[in-house]
Amino acid sequence: MTDADPRRAIPRTDALLMLPPVRAARARLGEHVVRGLVRDAQDRARRGDLAPEQVESAVLESLSGQTGTTLRPVLNATGVVVHTNLGRAPLSAAAVEALVAASGYVDVELDLATGARSKRGVAARAALLAACPAAEDALVVNNGAAALVLTTTALAAGREVVVSRGELIEIGAGFRLPDLIASTGARLREVGTTNRTHLRDYADAIGPQTGCILKVHPSNFAVHGFTASVGLAELRPLATEHDVALVADLGSGLLSPDPLLPAEPDAATTLAAGADIVTASGDKLLGGPQAGVVLGRAGVITRLARHPLARAVRADKLTLAALEATVSGAAAPVTRALHADPDQLRSRAERLAAAVGATVVAHDGRVGGGGAPGVPLPGWAVRLPEAAAAALRTGDPAVLPRVHDGACLIDLRCVPETDDGRLLAAVRAALDRIG
Numbered sequence: 001m002t003d004a005d006p007r008r009a010i011p012r013t014d015a016l017l018m019l020p021p022v023r024a025a026r027a028r029l030g031e032h033v034v035r036g037l038v039r040d041a042q043d044r045a046r047r048g049d050l051a052p053e054q055v056e057s058a059v060l061e062s063l064s065g066q067t068g069t070t071l072r073p074v075l076n077a078t079g080v081v082v083h084t085n086l087g088r089a090p091l092s093a094a095a096v097e098a099l100v101a102a103s104g105y106v107d108v109e110l111d112l113a114t115g116a117r118s119k120r121g122v123a124a125r126a127a128l129l130a131a132c133p134a135a136e137d138a139l140v141v142n143n144g145a146a147a148l149v150l151t152t153t154a155l156a157a158g159r160e161v162v163v164s165r166g167e168l169i170e171i172g173a174g175f176r177l178p179d180l181i182a183s184t185g186a187r188l189r190e191v192g193t194t195n196r197t198h199l200r201d202y203a204d205a206i207g208p209q210t211g212c213i214l215k216v217h218p219s220n221f222a223v224h225g226f227t228a229s230v231g232l233a234e235l236r237p238l239a240t241e242h243d244v245a246l247v248a249d250l251g252s253g254l255l256s257p258d259p260l261l262p263a264e265p266d267a268a269t270t271l272a273a274g275a276d277i278v279t280a281s282g283d284k285l286l287g288g289p290q291a292g293v294v295l296g297r298a299g300v301i302t303r304l305a306r307h308p309l310a311r312a313v314r315a316d317k318l319t320l321a322a323l324e325a326t327v328s329g330a331a332a333p334v335t336r337a338l339h340a341d342p343d344q345l346r347s348r349a350e351r352l353a354a355a356v357g358a359t360v361v362a363h364d365g366r367v368g369g370g371g372a373p374g375v376p377l378p379g380w381a382v383r384l385p386e387a388a389a390a391a392l393r394t395g396d397p398a399v400l401p402r403v404h405d406g407a408c409l410i411d412l413r414c415v416p417e418t419d420d421g422r423l424l425a426a427v428r429a430a431l432d433r434i435g
Helices: 013-017 020-029 031-047 054-062 093-101 122-131 144-156 178-182 199-205 232-242 267-272 298-306 315-330 333-338 344-356 388-393 417-434
Strands: 074-076 137-141 161-166 188-192 208-215 247-250 277-281 292-296 359-365 377-385 399-402 403-404 407-411
Touching: 013 020, 013 031, 013 054, 020 031, 020 054, 031 054, 031 344, 031 377, 054 292, 054 407, 074 377, 074 417, 093 178, 093 315, 093 344, 122 137, 122 144, 122 315, 137 144, 137 298, 144 208, 144 247, 144 277, 144 292, 144 298, 161 199, 178 188, 188 199, 199 232, 199 359, 208 232, 232 247, 247 267, 267 292, 277 298, 292 298, 344 377, 344 407, 377 417, 388 399, 388 407, 388 417
Parallel strands: 074 399, 161 188, 161 208, 208 247, 247 277
Antiparallel strands: 137 292, 277 292, 359 377, 377 407, 403 407
């Protein structure tokens, strides 16, 4: 490199690191990340992709958009409310505030009045019981699968779980309920057939080795035609007669009935029908963080809480804080999206379409996350060329549309109205990219 080589004008690393915005970023992002961004800008200048005098501004620009995570926020324009690939339920403002409040030292297991150790999750438990009075007690674990694992382990490890063959389901990513239960050390006692199970099938299967009776709400599918199943109210006398627990896995997490989803089971109705224990997810229709919610009879909940596995699957302080705020606060984003006014959705879609020269088409949203399979959520979508989908996904902000019948569909059901301006800018940029 000669004295006249322009690369000699590239700013030194130590000089760039001492710039006030870079020093602030070092405290926020860490030394390793910031040095990597500085080296990247310098390397671009050495290759001739960047002028030496542009290095400083390139470093500052890269730092301005850098966060502590590689996860990218996405505008959900699919119309699917509980979208597993997008992290399921978006949190409410109250839940986000609670997360921030719980991010430091908090009294998660401390009674400040006495200075003594207290029970974890007391406030979240109280919020759940206030929202679902049919439950005598509640327990929060780290996800829905963990709730079922803990329940079957505590009640039936080394014994049998009686379950209908029609409820041995597989959900997303190859997750199979029979494999989950087998991992607990319990043995499956399958009864009935895929399409028809009767009360006598359960009665014939129950014996000294029965740990519990399990009812599972099917996810992502529905069976029609020549079918028969046994409800909880019918199973309750049988469970009482043999002194075995009756467990219902709901999955979706409704605490009370929703008229919009009449076939979707809820915790209050399920407990009233005779279930001893209800397990559900916190990040689906409940609208909160990833969590497993266990509701039911106090004696059975105590048995679960005292099992050694409960420590391994317990919820952390952030989950407890966000769940409490979700349950006790205003309607969560999931609830608002489910009950969005179709006329308002159409007006928003028409404004977006008019701004970019597109058309509006009728479009049914979906609950998603295994909830209410086949139930349409009437709404509207902006129809764009199919090629816009990739440009939207990789744009800033990232937008996930639905690709259907050779078109890119933008459904605003799950997009907060406050983000309509950002969505419009993203759509314009995507259309410009595809020409």
